Amino acid sequence: MPRRSSVTILGATGTIGKQTLDVIARHPERFNVFALTANSRAEELHAQCLQFKPRYAVVLEESGAERLKASLARAGSDTEVLCGLPALEYVSAHADVDVVMAAIVGAAGLKPSLAAARAGKRILLANKETLVMSGKLFMQAVEEGGATLLPIDSEHNAIFQVMPEKPSKDLAASGIRKILLTASGGPFRKADATELARVTPEQALNHPNWVMGPKITIDSATLMNKGLEVIEAHWLFNATPEQIEVVVHPQSVIHSMVEYIDGSVLAQLGNPDMRTPIAYALGHPDRLESGVASLDLFRIARFDFEAPDTGRFPCLRLAFDSLRMGGTAPAIMNAANEIAVNAFLDRKIGFTEIPAMIESVMNLLPSRPADTLETVIEADREARQLANHWILDR
Ligand code: NAD
Numbered sequence: 590m591p592r593r594s595s596v597t598i599l600g601a602t603g604t605i606g607k608q609t610l611d612v613i614a615r616h617p618e619r620f621n622v623f624a625l626t627a628n629s630r631a632e633e634l635h636a637q638c639l640q641f642k643p644r645y646a647v648v649l650e651e652s653g654a655e656r657l658k659a660s661l662a663r664a665g666s667d668t669e670v671l672c673g674l675p676a677l678e679y680v681s682a683h684a685d686v687d688v689v690m691a692a693i694v695g696a697a698g699l700k701p702s703l704a705a706a707r708a709g710k711r712i713l714l715a716n717k718e719t720l721v722m723s724g725k726l727f728m729q730a731v732e733e734g735g736a737t738l739l740p741i742d743s744e745h746n747a748i749f750q751v752m753p754e755k756p757s758k759d760l761a762a763s764g765i766r767k768i769l770l771t772a773s774g775g776p777f778r779k780a781d782a783t784e785l786a787r788v789t790p791e792q793a794l795n796h797p798n799w800v801m802g803p804k805i806t807i808d809s810a811t812l813m814n815k816g817l818e819v820i821e822a823h824w825l826f827n828a829t830p831e832q833i834e835v836v837v838h839p840q841s842v843i844h845s846m847v848e849y850i851d852g853s854v855l856a857q858l859g860n861p862d863m864r865t866p867i868a869y870a871l872g873h874p875d876r877l878e879s880g881v882a883s884l885d886l887f888r889i890a891r892f893d894f895e896a897p898d899t900g901r902f903p904c905l906r907l908a909f910d911s912l913r914m915g916g917t918a919p920a921i922m923n924a925a926n927e928i929a930v931n932a933f934l935d936r937k938i939g940f941t942e943i944p945a946m947i948e949s950v951m952n953l954l955p956s957r958p959a960d961t962l963e964t965v966i967e968a969d970r971e972a973r974q975l976a977n978h979w980i981l982d983r
């Protein structure tokens with residue numbers, strides 16, 4: 590019997606983190622949990638520690654760490670509690686870790702993901718913002734560190750599954766014409782401009798097909814999520830913007846497709862449940878039971894397809910623009926988007942002001958070569974500052 594894989598879950602209390610633990614709990618003979626990390630929800634992390642008995646638990650703030658330490662000690666747990674960003678990097682790069690699930694949301698995930706890449710881990714990448722901000726540096730770190738990268742985002746996981754096993758660096762040389770990235774279209778697929786301007790956070794948080802954290806749910810409603818995924822696909826599969834086509838498919842059953850030069854289109858299908866890509870990446874090349882129900886095609890009955898409307902959803906256009914600009918442009922866009930999403934959730938700006946604000950920040954900040962981590966982090970900081978000014982000045 591092979592040794593069990595030792596897994597660190599960054600963002601264990603989030604939607605992806607919890608679904609990862611759900612899959613791991615089904616396979617105690619294959620996996621043990623090395624570390625669990627969370628931003629704040631210490632009570633939830635406490636319960637996870639008692640169930641999965643990790644060697645380490647990491648929270649960001651000192652006060653949270655003290656509370657967790659005390660509660661775990663009372664419960665007789667052996668889990669050691671650490672705190673802060675260096676601890677996140679420590680449990681991502683530790684010699685005893687085999688697999689790192691990178692499921693922190695937003696730019697905060699960048700440094701721990703990079704640490705896992707440099708340390709040559711098997712990285713299950715949910716945190717798409719890492720690739721958007723610093724795709725070039727991250728892919729370099731994966732290569733130099735000898736890491737294995739497996740995409741968790743359902744679309745990229747689907748593409749990975751229908752790609753040739755050992756794709757050449759150049760998609761065309763692998764016989765691939767284009768990648769068809771599917772999108773649900775979000776809750777406002779049919780809304781007109783007037784309705785969009787009046788969208789509330791409650792309406793935007795109500796995604797038709799997927800249950801996800803608040804940030805990605807808003808990104809799905811603006812189509813920024815698809816924009817971030819275009820950039821993610823660029824880095825993961827070495828695809829040019831012209832080789833990536835976004836297809837709105839409201840049923841969210843086809844998770845993405847690859848078209849080959851002979852006219853074949855290969856797709857991966859399944860229920861919209863993230864435990865499928867998580868189980869695929871945890872088990873690869875083996876297939877693991879994930880708890881996902883069998884796909885009922887008779888109930889679904891039909892598949893629809895339409896082109897995305899970048900007039901009503903400019904975020905998708907902005908993402909393509911930033912990818913074509915290259916350098917720090919995607920990091921600038923990503924940072925402005927994070928501020929915009931939080932401001933929208935806090936009711937400081939309206940739904941249609943999200944793209945307006947991002948575009949304004951992108952126009953103000955020039956793109957620079959994204960060759961060092963410092964340049965990327967500086968671009969992120971400047972963009973956040975400008976975005977916050979935009980909110981105050983408008
Ligand atoms: P979530 O909001 O549910 O969870 C986020 C996790 O990150 C939590 O554990 C939180 O404690 C932690 N966290 C937040 N801020 C942090 C910080 N500053 N430092 C350290 N930890 C922090 O988010 P989610 O929906 O699970 O998404 C996680 C990532 O996976 C995102 O990048 C998202 O785009 C990606 N993703 C999610 C889904 C999905 O179905 N939920 C699908 C595809 C990709």
Ligand code: MG
Nearest residue numbers: 742743744818
């Ligand atoms: Mg996705």
